[in-house]
Amino acid sequence: MITTLVALAVAVVPGALLGFVVPPGRYRWAVWASAPALTLGLTTVAMGWLPKLGLPESATAVLVVELLLAGAAIVVSRLFPAGLVPAERRSEGDGPKGDGSEGDGPEGAETSPATGRAALLARFRLRMVRPRWVDMVGVAIPAVVSVGYGWILLGRLIAPPGWDAMNHGYFTRRILDLGSATIASACSTGSTESTLTCSFYPLATNVSWAQAVELSGGRISTAMTAWSILVGPLTLVAGVYACVRLLGGRPVVASAAALAPTFIGPLWYSVVTGRITQQTGPAMAVGIALLAALTLRGRHPVRLGLLTGLAGAGLVMSHTYDVLVVAVLAVGLLVLIRHRMTVRSAAAGAVAGVVGGVASLLPFLGPLTSANGERESNQPALLGQLGEAFEYWVTDQQRYVLLGFPPPGGADSQLSVPSIRVGLVIVIACLLASPLSFVFRQLRWARPWLITGVVFTAIGVWTTYSDSAPAMLLSGLWYGVRERLRSMIFPMYGVVAVAGAVAIGLAVQWLVSRVVARARGLRDSTVPGAVAAALLVLVVAGLSALPATWHPLRGEFKRRAPVGENYVRAYEWLAENTPPGKVVAYDRHRQFMTWSYVDYGVPVLFGLPPLPVFDVQNYDRRWAAWNWLVDNEAAPPAGCDVNRFGIEYVVVGGGRYMPGGWERHYTPTRLEASDRVTLAQRFGKIDIYRVTDRGRACTAPGG
Numbered sequence: 001m002i003t004t005l006v007a008l009a010v011a012v013v014p015g016a017l018l019g020f021v022v023p024p025g026r027y028r029w030a031v032w033a034s035a036p037a038l039t040l041g042l043t044t045v046a047m048g049w050l051p052k053l054g055l056p057e058s059a060t061a062v063l064v065v066e067l068l069l070a071g072a073a074i075v076v077s078r079l080f081p082a083g084l085v086p087a088e089r090r091s092e093g094d095g096p097k098g099d100g101s102e103g104d105g106p107e108g109a110e111t112s113p114a115t116g117r118a119a120l121l122a123r124f125r126l127r128m129v130r131p132r133w134v135d136m137v138g139v140a141i142p143a144v145v146s147v148g149y150g151w152i153l154l155g156r157l158i159a160p161p162g163w164d165a166m167n168h169g170y171f172t173r174r175i176l177d178l179g180s181a182t183i184a185s186a187c188s189t190g191s192t193e194s195t196l197t198c199s200f201y202p203l204a205t206n207v208s209w210a211q212a213v214e215l216s217g218g219r220i221s222t223a224m225t226a227w228s229i230l231v232g233p234l235t236l237v238a239g240v241y242a243c244v245r246l247l248g249g250r251p252v253v254a255s256a257a258a259l260a261p262t263f264i265g266p267l268w269y270s271v272v273t274g275r276i277t278q279q280t281g282p283a284m285a286v287g288i289a290l291l292a293a294l295t296l297r298g299r300h301p302v303r304l305g306l307l308t309g310l311a312g313a314g315l316v317m318s319h320t321y322d323v324l325v326v327a328v329l330a331v332g333l334l335v336l337i338r339h340r341m342t343v344r345s346a347a348a349g350a351v352a353g354v355v356g357g358v359a360s361l362l363p364f365l366g367p368l369t370s371a372n373g374e375r376e377s378n379q380p381a382l383l384g385q386l387g388e389a390f391e392y393w394v395t396d397q398q399r400y401v402l403l404g405f406p407p408p409g410g411a412d413s414q415l416s417v418p419s420i421r422v423g424l425v426i427v428i429a430c431l432l433a434s435p436l437s438f439v440f441r442q443l444r445w446a447r448p449w450l451i452t453g454v455v456f457t458a459i460g461v462w463t464t465y466s467d468s469a470p471a472m473l474l475s476g477l478w479y480g481v482r483e484r485l486r487s488m489i490f491p492m493y494g495v496v497a498v499a500g501a502v503a504i505g506l507a508v509q510w511l512v513s514r515v516v517a518r519a520r521g522l523r524d525s526t527v528p529g530a531v532a533a534a535l536l537v538l539v540v541a542g543l544s545a546l547p548a549t550w551h552p553l554r555g556e557f558k559r560r561a562p563v564g565e566n567y568v569r570a571y572e573w574l575a576e577n578t579p580p581g582k583v584v585a586y587d588r589h590r591q592f593m594t595w596s597y598v599d600y601g602v603p604v605l606f607g608l609p610p611l612p613v614f615d616v617q618n619y620d621r622r623w624a625a626w627n628w629l630v631d632n633e634a635a636p637p638a639g640c641d642v643n644r645f646g647i648e649y650v651v652v653g654g655g656r657y658m659p660g661g662w663e664r665h666y667t668p669t670r671l672e673a674s675d676r677v678t679l680a681q682r683f684g685k686i687d688i689y690r691v692t693d694r695g696r697a698c699t700a701p702g703g
Helices: 002-021 026-033 035-052 059-079 116-123 133-154 163-178 204-216 220-246 251-262 276-296 301-316 320-336 343-369 386-395 418-438 441-465 469-478 482-488 490-515 517-522 527-545 547-559 565-577 617-629 639-645 668-673
Strands: 583-586 647-653 677-683 686-691
Touching (some): 002 026, 002 035, 002 059, 002 204, 002 220, 026 220, 026 276, 035 204, 035 301, 059 204, 163 204, 163 276, 204 220, 220 251, 220 276, 220 441, 276 320, 276 343, 276 482, 276 490, 301 320, 320 469, 320 482, 386 441, 418 490, 418 527, 441 482, 441 490, 482 490, 490 527, 527 547, 565 647, 565 677, 565 686, 647 668
Antiparallel strands (some): 647 686
């Protein structure tokens, strides 16, 4: 629990402090809705510039710099309370009606000018604006429900599911072990004789996990799970609620829109392969889009522009291609915000955004723009098959099932489950009604979401069937994997469904008010829309709470994670019995033993495989040592490599393995008969073999 709370605090507090750079009101709430992204932006600045300046670069040092930067930003904002352009000097209140905000002028500037120490101290007074109780409840309900549902699905696992979770855990452990947050330190081939395996990797989130572990003394897997259950969902709730309220949506509708992605869309399925940033990236993109829109059409363009650039840099260094969603959604929000936009203020905001982003990313621009094989795209899944691509992205019913599981295009359908079937009918009906948001003025808040969903669905169709140069270049951002694009836009499904439900409610209201004489007073009422939105989320929440709905997804998570006390016992035994300077060999991620290193610090033989552009000999020699020890057929002698890498134990088994094409690189019978290892310990089906003198025998260089 302590590690979870610390992970949440580390993710939120540094970015939240930047909310005091702008005056109280809707701008500060918008900044707070983007707090995790801003924190990652501060992390990006620190982890990029500390090595350049020759300063300590550990995770804790990065956290200290984050807090110092946030504090410095607050001080500067107080020294220049009137802003830098005319648009920042207006002091009249500008909070949207009904959002609970008060005047929004620069703090310390709303009173007559004063001189001396009192005036200076007044500038540093942090004035708060308390939202209305209805907005506090409107945010709290979806936040609590979403976190509770996430705990049911993920909170009781030993570690996050998926092979990529082990990769990210490996990164984080390397950052802790080496006391360095640089990419070169984290991206390595193994615990001994490590070599660089990638030229660029967005590691800001990994640094945040390392900070939480250093402060709490807990497990890396706990910090990672906290992001899946707490940070991502809470950020999404705050961002969606703020966007809907800003564009005039009522609190009940905004609350429903904030909760709907919990059940409609692949919010949770996004982490099935262990890519936690694939879940949290789109969640953060919503708040950043709001900041970007307010930058160009608001009263504080320079301040918000710098913050937008900083948050965007944080997203780039967490899950890079989600910036595409930021751009499209921000344009839609920009058009509808009710505030006069001047060329001068918009230009100032745009320049500030570019400056903030470039300054944050400057140490990474070289490797980021030449990321070599890390941006190679797979061939389109349905090359030349436009009809099939359209079916996958639009008409496949699996795309709209509750929880987004199983994914579209597969054979493992759950449509025979009654709760899934009922939920599917409801969701599709609402989605079909969502275009009415361009008819009903009450639904203007939904238009940016609908447009964003349509744009990226079209991109999905195009990049799924076309291998043209532009399509390949674009799809290369998500490696040509369709599921990554679906995950990138997962908030759209739930928000647009709520819009459709409200549209149905408004359509019924319009019809009844014209047919029934006594109901004509309902024509301008907001109640029917709110009732429809609330009814939708109540129904889908109830259906999603049924075991038949969530058990299959929970089962998929369990299939992709270590389950059972024997894993913990094996990890602890290895941590206690592995001599200093020695490493443990196992079949890489296949049998979940990587967590022995991630959570228990047991040095491992296999790290990350190098990209083709790097020298792969180091990694090949690790596999040669493995093949020799497990007595694979035709394996050449590699005792010298066993000594070179300091292999002490070989671990196999567990009765579980990673699904999805992870082949076994040993034969159990040959391993048991091998004289190069001997059984040292057994926990259930987990076998731990100690390397023998025969396994270490080195008779010739390289042999």
